[in-house]
Amino acid sequence: MNIMLRTKFLVLLLLMLFSGMSAQVKNIGLPKIINYKKSDYNGGSQNWDIGQDKNGNLYFANTSGLIQFNGTSWSISSIPNETVRSLKIDASGKIYVGGYNEFGYYATNEKGKLIYHSLTHLIGQNSKNIIDFVWKTHIVNGAVFFQTFYKTYIYKDGKVEILEAPNRFQFSFVVNNTLYFQDIVQGLLEYTNGKLIPLKGTEIFNSTEVWGLLPFQDNQLLVVTQDNGLFISDSNGVKPWLCEANDFIVANNSLGGRILADKFIVLNSVLDGIIICDLNGKIIQHINNRKGLQNNTALSSFIDNSSNLWLGLDNGICFINENSPFSYLGTSYGLGAVYGSAVFEGNLYVATNQGVFKHDWKKTFKEESFKFLEGTTGQAWNIQEFDGELFCSHNRGLFLISGGKQGRFLDNKRGYLNVKKIPGRPGFLIASNYHGFAILEKTAAGWQFRNQIDGFNISDSKFTTDGVNVWLRKGSVYRLKLSNDLRNFTTISTYTSPGGKLKDIQSVQDINGAVYFQSDNRFFIYEPVKDQFVEDKKMTALFKNVPKIRYCFQDNKGNIGYFFGKSSMGMLIKMPDGNYRNVQSPFSSLTGNMVYFFESVNTVDNSNIFIGVTEGLVHYNPQLQNIYPQKPNAFIRSFTFSGDTLITGNLKAVKEVHLSYKANNVKFTFSSPIYDNPENILFSYKLEGFEDKWSAWTKNPVKEYTNLREGDYRMQLRVMDSFGKISDPDVISFTIAPPFYRHPLAYLAYILLIAFSVYYIRRRIKVKIRKNKYYETLEQRRLYLERETKIKQEQLELEKEIERLKNEQLKVKILTKDKELVSNSLQVVKKNKMLNGIIHKMKDLETESMDDATKQRFNRVYKTIVKELNTDKSWNNLEKHIRNVHFDFLKRLKDKFPAITPREMDLATYLLMNMSTKEIAEIMNISDGGVELARYRLRKKLNLTRKDNLTGFLMNI
Incomplete structure (x- = not known):
């Protein structure tokens, strides 16, 4: 129980400590200032009022409308007559605004977009025309007050009441939940x-x-007037508040102010920016155009939920990072690039590229308050204190500073870079100069130049010594062994790697009285006996979670600073228990601004650390560093899909979003209301359902996904601020419906379709099988019939062929018979001729001389022969048979030679039958000469020459 009480007490103490430090206004330097121009927020120049919602988003009453800033992006919303002069935000998130002849409120719709709702209709159309400018808007006890010069409109429970001004209202104010008006x-x-x-x-x-x-x-009450100064009002009356702040307001006119952390007062001016004073009226900070403010007229001021200051300017918006451990002494203080600094004899001395400057350590740091030390013109490389004296390493030599002035030169023959003590050799210092190294000795007359060390003429500002050796890194690492009299280097050795797989030694530094050699964040010490490097595991462990460093150093409080990248730094702050706390992110705002390779860090005490940069000096108070800072807030600012956008950062809660498959290209924008180092905000995201790991940290506040598949998704966003603190994730869930062809109903339809298809196909197959069987039967029947028909056809053709053969045989027989008949007929013709000859011879016989019986027998024979001759028709049958036998030949001959005569056709037939001229003459009953003549004429008809064979020609027809 006691442990729990002690734990709670410690936490409470820390919280109280933090609350006391969280809004300090530093009197050394200026806070970081970020200016936003019209072109940044795309609005009008004047900004009359400022507010902040519970999500940290900022709102500005601008001449062009209501401007919203979420830390990453700007947006603007308009009202009738455009100009917004005042605004207030209630607990529900409604933004009440007043403008010209208009007042109402903004509320988000279901998509997160700010929608304006006018309330002027509640007072009637006639009254609306005389509203004029609503200069102030207040929320008191649930009622909203819209104040104009002659009336104040009070909105509550959906109604508007009018409060008439006794004469004329000027402005109105709320203090401790009480409303005050100024009447003229x-x-x-x-x-x-x-x-x-x-x-x-x-x-x-x-x-x-x-x-x-x-x-x-x-x-x-503190009354801030425009041109008469500051007054204190209480129950006894009013009295002027005579103080430094009052003098400023009288001289520059005021436009109001704010209370900062109950300890400081912010006062806006018309002519010279703003001042921040304490409760005694002492000016702690004065910020104007010369110190980084883009405009000297501050119309409005606002303290955000991180105790930082916002200014609505006559031209632009300004952020002033008051709640930061850093402040800046830059060009307005007359400083250039700073190479070193030291507090000595009540002065802060700064070594710059121009020379040495000083400032009274006990006085307020105001602009142009640094004084230049005469005689120090030129490049001052370093400034250090040893044994009560201040040494300045300068381009023109090494000299002392005392009494606020340049002192005597220890050496003016060569330029100097750095000075260090020699361990184990009190009364001696070693200094690096342009020609190597020199020894300084403390004598009765003070520090004196003793000698230049012989044997080596290369040097560097980042050297160190262990009392025996001087260690220097110039490409390789040099070990320069000092002689006992410190007048020369007896041994010069070079080393490139500490050993093992490490490539090279990247830095040499002195920490806790030992010389360390660093390579890839691993630290080694040198063992002279073995002439080798041995790793210091404990030292290496300190840098396990530190970026790859270039060089590190130890300040006079035991803190270890380190440099990495291109002029980036961090510090291992030493805790009371001896452990170290890594502080890196706060220094990210200095990245790229430090003097590369000549970075300087001067720890005056636990509250004052000075860091040299290219444009002056940075003051860092680690006591103002929040040990347990509040986590940043991450917002998925907008969710865009299929031409539609949800401004999710404006919504209290986002219901799960259901998207069609056509909307599977989505876009997210991110924001975080972190305003002190917006350039260092990093985002990491993970889309569950699409990716399993968080993305790498990025400054890009936009992420798009294309062609996402259907399913459930959860977009998660984390933010890391400049202090390295990571937010809880912001989450948006959404579902992408599948395309219609992958919808569950579609799959059900597919199943039904497949089942129906299977059924249909099976049915069709069965039907087809039956049809196929039927058609197969028909086909078999057809084939059978075809075969049968073919067989019958073949039989018929065979029969026809048989018939044809029979006919041919018959024709052959007939032809043979005809030929035989022709032969017989020729024989008969010959016989008849013979009988005719006999008859002619019998006619020549004298029948008178014959007896009757002989004569009778002679006559009987004669008559018989004559009768035979008369009844014999062989000739006619001969011609008929000849034509029948050679019908085809005669037809071809007639077709080929149409002009041929029947007599010539008979002759051609006789010639084809190879009859002799005598036989032809007998058949044609012409002489042999007549046959030759007929042959000659037939040749002419057939177009044959004398050489052509007539019989051969006829046989080829």
């Missing part, structure tokens, strides 16, 4: 229970404008 006749009025009660003695403000009314000590 009655002074300051307190609004109580619907009545206006004058405050005692405030009539003196009737001749001026009150621009600010702030809570002050002992329940008093």
Whole structure:
């Protein structure tokens, strides 16, 4: 129980400590200033009021509308008549605004977009025309007050009531939840229970404008007038607040102010920026155009939830990082690039590229308050204190500084870079110069140049010594062994690697009285006996989670600083228990601004560390570093899909979003209301359902995914701020529906379709099988019939062939018979000729001489022969048979020679039958000569020459 109580007490103590340090206004240097121009936020120049919602988003009442800034991006929303002069945000997130002849509120719709809702309709159309400018908007006890010069419109429970000004309202203010008005006749009025009660003695403000009314000590009010200065008001009356801040306001006119952390007062001016003073009126900071403010007229100021200051300027917006451990002494202080610094004899001395400057350590650091030391013109490389004297390593030599002035030169023959003690050799110092190394000796007359060390003429500002050797890294690492009299180097050795797989030695440094050699964040010490390097595991472990360093050093408080990358740094802050706390991210704002290779860090005490940069000096107070800083907030600012956008950063809660498959290309934008180092905000995201690991940290606040498949997704976003703190993830869940062809109903349809298809196909197959069987049967039948028909056809053809053969045989027989008949007929013709000859011869016989019986027998024979001759028709049958036998030949002959005569056709037939001329003459009953003549004529008809064979020609027809 006691342990728990002690733990709670310790946590409470830390929280109290933090709350006391979280909003300190530093009196050394200026805070970081970030200016936003019109072109950055795309609005008008003037910004009249500022507010912040519970998510950390900032809102500005601008001449072009309501401007929102989420730390990453700007957006603007307009109202009728455009100009917004005042705004207030209630607990629900509604943003009440007032403009010209217009007042109402912004609320987010279901998509997160800010939608304006006018309330002027509640007062009637006639009244709307005389609203004028709504200069102030307040929320008190659930009622919203819209104040104009002549009326104040009070909106509550959906109704608007009108509060008339006794004469004319100037402005109004809320202090400790009480509403106050300035009337131009009655002074300051307190609004109580619907009545206006004058405050005692405030009539003196009737001749001026009150621009600010702030809570002050002992329940008093601080009255900020425009041109008459500052006043304190209480129950006894009003009195001027005579102080340094009052003088500033009288000289520069005021436009109001704010209370910062209950300890400081921010006062806006018309002519010279702003001042921040304490409760005694002492000016702690003065920030104007010369010190980085883009405009000297501050119309409005606002303290955000991180206790940082925002200014609405007459031209632009400004962020002032008051709640930061860093402040800057830059060009407005007259400093150039800083190479070293030291506090000595009550002065802060700074070595720059121009020479040496000083500033009274006990006085407030104001602009142009550094004084230049005469005689130090030129490059000052370093400034260090040894044994109560201040040494300056300069381009023109090595000299001392004392009494706030340049002292005597120890050596003016060569330029010097650095000076260090020699361990084990009190009264001696070693210094690196342009020609090597020199020894300084402390004598009765003070420090003196003793000798230049012979044997080596190369040097560097980052050398170190262990008392025996001087170690120097110039490409390789040199070990220069000192002689006992410190007048020369007796041995010169070079080393490139500490051994093992490590490539080279990257730095040499002195930490805790030992010389360390560093390679890839591994630290080694040199063992002279073995002439080798041995790793110091404990030292290496300190740098396990540190980026790859270039060089490190140890300050006079035991803190270990280190440099990495291109002029980036971090520090291992030594804790009371001896452990170290790595502080890296806060220094990220210095990245690239330090003087490369000549980085300088000067630890004055636990609250004052000075860091040299290219444009002056940076003051770092680690006591203001929040040990347990609040986690940053991560917001998935917008979610864009298929031409539509959800501004999720404006919504209280985002329901799961259901997208169609056509919307599977999505885009996310990220934001985090971190304003002190926005350039160092890093985002990491993971889309569950698509990727398993968080992305690498990136500054890009946009991520797109294309062609996502259907399914459930969770977009997660983390933010890391400049202090290395990581936010809890912001999450948006969404579902992408499958395409219609992959929808569950589609799969059900596919199953049904497949089942139906299987059924249909099976049915079709069965039907087809039946049909195939039927058609196969028909085909078999057809084939059978075809075969049968073919067989019958073949039989018929065979029969025809048989018939043809029979006919041919018959024709052959007939032809043979005809030929036989022709032969017989020829024989008969010959016989008849013979009988005719016999008859002619018988006619020549004298029948008279014959007896009757002989004569009778002679006549009987004669008559028989004559009868035979008369009844014989062989000739006619001969011609007929000849034509029948050679019908085809005669037809071809006639077709080929149409002009041929029947007589010539008979002759051609006789010639084809190879009859002799005599036989032809007998058949044709012509002479042999007549046959030759007929042959000659037939040749002419057949177009044959004398050489052509007539019979051969006829046989080829």
